[in-house]
Amino acid sequence: MPVLARVIEAVGISTVTVTMMPDLAERVGVPRIIGLEFPFGHTLGHAGDREEQTKVIRDALRVLRDARQPNAVEHLPYEWPDFERWKREWHPSEPAPIIAFLIEQRRRARAAE
């Protein structure tokens, strides 16, 4: 995604990126970054919560308007309730193929020790 932000910015379009991993975005370089602690797959808020989604979007619009130099970062303080539940719940019901592969590889490496 950082590369798409840069490609779009480079043709003369202003971009703002909202992400739960602002540290990565900042390290690889993204023009404008909004960071928030929402779980993966829920970048702008809870499903059905129009107010929460609009609040985050308005923050993004403000940063788009006010940022003055590249790699501008702002972290939002909004909290996501029920951490223990969501730490499990953002995951897909079965691991992605690469994750399953890496888990199996690690299991075999441990078994061989």
Added chain:
Amino acid sequence: MAIDSYKWLPGSFANYYRGLPLQKAEPLPWTPLVKPLEECCFSLVTTAGLYVKDKQPPFDLDGERQNPFWGDPTYRTIPRDVKQGEIGVAHFHINTADLEADVNIVLPVHRFLELEAAGEIGSLAPSHYSVMGYQAYPPNTDEWENHYGPEMAARMKEEGVDAVLLTPV
């Protein structure tokens, strides 16, 4: 206040990302916003793996299953008048149930139509874009950078887009 970028990841993955040797792209492109938000035309981009059911093919998850080290680099164009029931999701790496119920958590077309109606933004462009965020292991975004990204950007220019909101998932 600094948030924890690795809060939701299991420990081994958090350590992997924290330790990744990353090179910052320099110089970063920079386009200042020269118009008031109330006059800007917006387009939206997400990595959620969205497509329009019955009109577009899903992202190639069979290909990813056959080769877990590969991810489909293509994109889908989502129209501004898309209805929730038309949204399909093809993404192995997240729980997609909530975005199948409300696309606005990753591609906020309906929220932006409200902002347009309220006059808070100028307009929402005809076209919005979804990619599928898993791009190979180790990550390789060359196709996005050299092919699909420039194609999307050119279409945005044709539609008079001034600003873009990107929402990785």
